[in-house]
Amino acid sequence: MKSYFTFLSRNKLYTAIQFFGLAIALGTVVLLTSYARTEFNIGNRQPLSRQLYALGYGDGLGMTVGTALEFFPSIPEIKEWTRLTSTNETDVTIDNNYYQAQCMAVDSNFFQLLDYPLIGCDRNKVLTGTDEVIISEAFARKVFGNENPIGRTVKYLNQTPLQVIGILPSFSPTELLKPIDLLLPFKLQEKDYAYMDTFGSTQIFVTLAEGTTPDIVSRKLLDKYTSYWDFWSKDESGNGFLWGSTLTRMDEIYFSPLNRYGPFRQGTQKQVQILFGIALILLLSAIINYINLTVSQTGKRAHEMATRRLLGDTAGEIVLRYLAESALFTTGCFIGGCLIAVIAKPYFEYLLSTQISLIYSFSTVAYMLLLLVGIAGVSGLIPALIMHRYHPIDIVKGNFRLQNKQIFSRLFIIVQNVISTVLITLGLTMAVQMHHLATLPTGYNTDLVFVKAWTLGMTHDKQVILQERLQALPQVAEVALARGLPFICGHNGVQQPDEESRSWLHLSDMDSAAFRMLGFEVLERWSDPLPGKTWATEETCRRYNLSTDNPHFGKDGDKGGYTYNICGVIRDYRSLTALSTPMPDSHGVVKVLNPQTNSYNQLVRTVGDRTEALAAIRRTCREVSNELLGMPKELEADYIDDYLDKDLTREKNTVMLVLCFMTISILISALGLLAMSISYTEQQSKRIALCKVMGAETNGAVWELSKHFMALSLLAACFALPLSIKAVQTGLEPFYNRIAFPWHLIAVAVLTTVGIAIVSIIGQTLKVARRNPIESIRTE
Template identity: 30%
Template sequence: MFRQLDIRSWLTFLSRNRLYTAVNFIGLALALAFVLLVADYTARQLTVDSYQTKADRIYAVCSEESVASGYYLQKYLRDRYPEIESTCAVAFFEDSDAGTTPVEIGRQKFLASVLHADTTFFRMFDFTLLEGSREEALAARENVVLSESFARKVFGTFNPLGQTLRVDNDERVYVVSGVMRDIERSTIPAADIVMRAERITETNAANDERMSNSGAGVTFLLARKGANLQAKVPDMLAFFKEIYWPYIGNVVQQVRLIPLRQLYFEPTNNTYRLAHGSRSFLYILLGVGLVVLVFAVMNYINLTVAQAGFRAREMAARRLLGASRGDIFLKWMLESTLFCAAALLFASSIAELFVPWASQLLGTKVAVWNDFSVPVAGWCLLAVVVLGVISGLVPALLVARYQPIDIVRGTFRRHAKTVYGRVLIALQNVITIVLLAVSITIGLQIRHLVNAPLGYETHDILDIETSIFPDRSAMRHFCDELRSLPEVEAVGLGCGTPHDRGNNNTVLYGPDRMVSFQVFIGDSTYFRMLGLERLRDNHVADADGSAASRDFWASNVWYINQYALRELGIAEDAPEFKVGENLSQPIVIAGIYRDFQVGSALDAPTSVLLRVVKNPDDFQPWNILVKTGRDHAAAYRAVEELFQRTTDGATFTGRYVTDEIADDFAAQRRLLHIVGIFTLVALLISSLGLFAMAAYYIQQKRQEIAVRRVFGASRREMLTRLVRSFMALVGVAFVIAVPIAVWGLRRWLEEYSVRIALSPWIFLAAGIFAAIVALLSVGWQSRRAADADPVESLKN
């Protein structure tokens, strides 16, 4: 038996058929490389926070709309429920999670991401401290903990413990009390600096005990061992309706305690700055990766079946020398398993090479070799065996079922070259056409979303957040110098933009109803640049009030938008409306603005309050809007250079509004890139298979071609005859693929309130592209066969 399983003849066959070997090996290795990257990403996603030893007792307090809550909510919960062992609030301030918080260390200036957490942070969560004590790391209010990567960036190999720094232009000096390993595979995102959460109460008065800011951070609860905290949810709901305004005003109606290990995939998680994943995206990625692997396996089966005819004599000789059908079957299975094992080893090197690119594309760390372990090795071994069995099963069964006499007669060879190849090639083209249609549709949908009308001007407007300036005088000096730049057309000051939603103010509108307003304050240039259209002006004396931006109700005169009229249920010519539990607080309507989109194109309409401030010194702006020329690169360089001159070399973080809008659809763009890449890989593997199959098909047809040429068939007729059979398979695939693609894409587009219509041109373009690829794959070889000398072909 061992003699029958000898693989030397197989290795000789591979060396003599280099095209077959190269196509199979490269196609399978590429597919496996992508599968390894997807598998590592999937494993990391599914094991988020699995290393937290207290994870089964940690819960996040959420509503049906958000995972965020008021900062002081934890205090009320601790006092009421003895089942709670401890609490921890986690929060970001401003856009610190994006790495835009100014940090000054010595004379050096950096931008860092800052996480605010309570003193219980390192006791509740098992993040590794490389330097410092878990108990003392955040014990003092001035203590901060640096991430390993940020500490290395700033201090190199020098121990940073005891070093001081300033954060966000604050006068307070903070002391480095610890260094932690960079956070990975956690719902709590990585941050450069961890500092005490009380700071958010100092920087924002709305984070008070009344919990005016209901989105200050995420409240984590650690239940006592054996306690059933979920049973307290109904009581929590009743309690919140007494103390917590979103529940008092029926803005939200549910209290949910989400276990830590479920929080990552919680749909409402994306309403705050926690790390979050998408199961649907994960399933799509797994599906596309599986499709590519299926393509490679199809190619292996297809080419192996086609090549089985060329190994017929070897199989016949083995049968005549006493090999059983089982021996032949096992031999082919062994060969396919060894082939898959070699491809997997090579694929791991390819995957590791693409790890940086995959990490950037997927927006999270991927580490194929670093994540290798004994359990992973076991899974890889199992995968090789399963893949080898699947890949070799059809060729092994096909070869083992025939008798030596069938091989001598040629029955086996004729069957091997007809049935399986056509079915698998047609199936490959079905998948290719579907993927092409999906790529085209996603691209068109993203373009439609980015270019959707928003009701305000977005082009050539540079948005600069004022938080990057050390003080107000530096900001004022910068604005004065900015207006003199030739690249700058106008400069406006405001609090928020329609894209970043400005500030929210939710007020009682009667005893059991609340109305949420997005608030925008700015000077006249700010509103003119945005092109916000005023439909009616009531010419109220106090319309251009001088209220400070943080004291929104210091003046009761506001402009409102059309949607606010509808939500409040008042007439277009109403002079005022009243808010408060008893409707006792009047708000004078200065005029009406046409509705414009707040947030992204997918966000629901909302009520808006607006105020135009005559004197910019009367309010503290959050945004500087700069109208530039069309040459964005030159204008950006000029503004950046001015900023660095006026702020002693600080880092500039301004962005064009159109780029900010494009970022809204980063997830869709990521999906497009991934589907596009896998489509290209699928096309490559499919074209390799077509090329190799055409080579062997035409090689078997050489005598027939020669005979037809001798009897008068023209070169064009032969070329058409050879190509037609392959193109017919593309046509059959197109007919099958279109209904599948239409069904899937319609379901996907239903998720968007703003969406394109499925045009027949999408599917026609996908079919034409697949046909061109198929034509190029087989056309060259068909042309060579049609041009060959018939006499030489008959001799051979």
């Protein structure tokens, strides 16, 4: 091995490029393999993960509080069931200290169907009454420190005393449930929900009798739903809001496309597959780079190997030497990659908004060893076989270098350029798509603060207290009241008298001050905008054929009137957030709110520094909350443009990862091409020197050395084109608001790749071409 280390020390650039490319790629693969393994295991670690099914409907997951009690007794195929529901930022008081906690309420048989460890209590006899609570280990440490929390009192909603009976250890990264602070009795919370309403609020797990299929139970439940609720549809053909019946197995919930507003985590399978695929492509690029550079350096070690053969080494011993050297170098790269993975893990977890478990199980270790053996074997065997083809006398005569046709160099250049082109195309496309979403016009003023104030009470007398206190702040110019706002509105169903299917409205309802502050552009005014009247957009007018002669739409139940009476037309604006997918046949309207009626959102126009104004608004909200509720509760308050931007955080972080991979690929490609050009030009230096002696110009010599690389880069662009198109289509598919197909970005990616090749090659070829021909001939 001494000669091998001597060779590496004399070829530092070659060694650094090989180690950097392979170590980075292996580290990325280790990290994203662990990420993919974690993601695909979420929800399947429970013993009954393949026997538990969650109830759902249409495109949603969950049902109502009373669904199980009302329907299950008459369905013998349902063997057991348990319910759970969650609330975010619930108010609790402990030892006169106020906290906001993540709570989940469960039935008393919850721990009999789901195997979560408990400390300090019997899992079969918990949460049977309404005065008990189980506290999470992390929350207990935050509140009580090193003290024993069992037996202590927690005041739920500042009024209901609950005794801590047990401790729930922290969930693992593969757990389906979101992290929680408090586990409450279901009986304590069920009174807060309508018995057979608020669909999706309650998650219900069921186990089925032996021999029963989910389809059988789903059909029976659907019959129950349609007979109980007259608005329930068997399918989505009528564009209804509530339809169908589903049973989703527990280990399939995480990647399920069904909407969920409860305790379950949600992932995107396509994102995991794309990131893992990019990591594998990056590894392939690094491996090809490593193998090709190893092959390209065989000429420098040819005399050493020829000498060993002349001294008695067999061809088999030469092959084993190459394999041993490759195994040693690959192992070093893998160790470096593992260190890179450990260092980069927090950053990846931040970007992916998840926990990554670096699990070193037997299977994981086996796969990694197999990968290392494969890389070491191929990268060591190929140069060994090349050397094996030649007799020592051929190498001494120089025939080896003359007959080396750079086959692997050509393959390397093509594959590396294809990979770089695809990744550059995908990275640029995702960056442009994110910019498109971030700058998508809204049609209303977003330089306003909105405050979610529903916890203070929705009545006018409660809301006006906060409104007046905010209005008194020197940083506030104006405050208005609202219920629905364009970016946080729902879907209201519309049934036209002459239509069978239902259409939908994105209904914003606010007082006249809020309407003016948001800056909606009034195009036509048909009547006075009195409370109860509605402004319709241009698109909505076209959809429902609205005019001054027909200023209303939407059947008002059995009363014979119309639900929406139009007072005028406003310019089209965008409802929901940039990432939201609206329901089919949905349209925007703004309803004029009576300021004396219930409201739960407030709009604030500020003056001066935004940061200072927002801090003052949040401080005032805490003060009013403490006065009205007895707790300094944090109300959600943010500028609209900041809120819309935060909604893109996850997607922006994913794009950042793709750009990181793109950068790594470019570096590996550029450095590999640089090393290849050094090796190739050194091999061709004698020929170039002879050409110059015969009168060739420097420019001609540069072109002679570079034209093969350029031709291969253009050939790679042809191979990369269909792959880039497919990558762009896959990347843009999840977005409802997506850019037009970016053909120009594919062209930019190709030019960038070719430009990288030119920059990587021209410098070295120019150096060799300018060299004194006598020096090149003398070294030969």
